[in-house]
Amino acid sequence: MAKTVLMFAIAALVLFSIGVWLATAGPTGNAGEEVLMVVIVLLLVGFALFKGIQRVRSLERKEPFEDELSKKTMTKSSSLLLHLPLSLAFHHVHQRSVNPGDAHIDRGRDRLYGAHISGKLALGQNGWAEK
Amino acid sequence: MNNRIRELRAKHDLSQLELAQKVGVRRETIVFLEKGTYNPSLRLAHAVARVFNQTIEEIFIFGDDN
Numbered sequence: 774m775a776k777t778v779l780m781f782a783i784a785a786l787v788l789f790s791i792g793v794w795l796a797t798a799g800p801t802g803n804a805g806e807e808v809l810m811v812v813i814v815l816l817l818v819g820f821a822l823f824k825g826i827q828r829v830r831s832l833e834r835k836e837p838f839e840d841e842l843s844k845k846t847m848t849k850s851s852s853l854l855l856h857l858p859l860s861l862a863f864h865h866v867h868q869r870s871v872n873p874g875d876a877h878i879d880r881g882r883d884r885l886y887g888a889h890i891s892g893k894l895a896l897g898q899n900g901w902a903e904k
Numbered sequence: 905m906n907n908r909i910r911e912l913r914a915k916h917d918l919s920q921l922e923l924a925q926k927v928g929v930r931r932e933t934i935v936f937l938e939k940g941t942y943n944p945s946l947r948l949a950h951a952v953a954r955v956f957n958q959t960i961e962e963i964f965i966f967g968d969d970n
Contacts, residue, residue: 831930834921840929841945842936 791817906965910938912956927951 791814831838913923920934927948936942937952944952944964953960 834925834931836921836924836930837928838930840933841948842933842942843930 905943905967906940907937908963908965909934909952912958912963913938916956918955923952923955926955 828838909923913920918926920938921931924931924934928951929948933942933948937944949960949964953963956963
């Protein structure tokens with residue numbers, strides 16, 4: 774029961790984060806960056822759908838929807854995904870220190886938030902699945 | 905590390921899904937185990953050995969490099 778509540782809380786937080794991200798990101802004026810943002814959202818939705826379908830199939834087969842292999846895979850994915858926003862954050866800090874006052878650097882924040890949401894999603898799901 | 909899971913499963917007339925259900929894992933995990941691309945935990949190795957009524961060493965074969 775506690776795990777289910779936690780899962781819904783994480784899902785609500787992720788959806789809220791995506792909502793805030795999409796509402797505040799705004800047009801960047803760069804088609805490439807906007808395509809990247811849409812791809813990140815599509816990947817998130819696709820990943821959630823994939824995991825959902827996988828769980829329903831496992832339920833139909835009367836097998837557990839999480840086991841040691843899937844947890845290991847999820848842990849690896851989570852740690853890889855965590856590197857993405859961290860690397861972007863360091864890059865952002867570095868660029869700001871090298872070019873203080875350069876306005877276009879701030880646009881990188883949108884990508885940073887998007888990548889961070891991906892990492893949080895995977896980490897949250899992994900944390901919930903962990904026994 | 906090699907293993908005899910596929911051979912023993914055939915001998916006991918068990919499908920991958922049936923074995924997965926007996927040891928409490930997903931079918932995909934049995935697929936990866938049989939391919940030798942995943943090394944199981946001691947708990948899972950023990951569960952598999954119990955299903956086939958054998959010891960872990962009889963099912964999972966460690967090479968010299970291990």
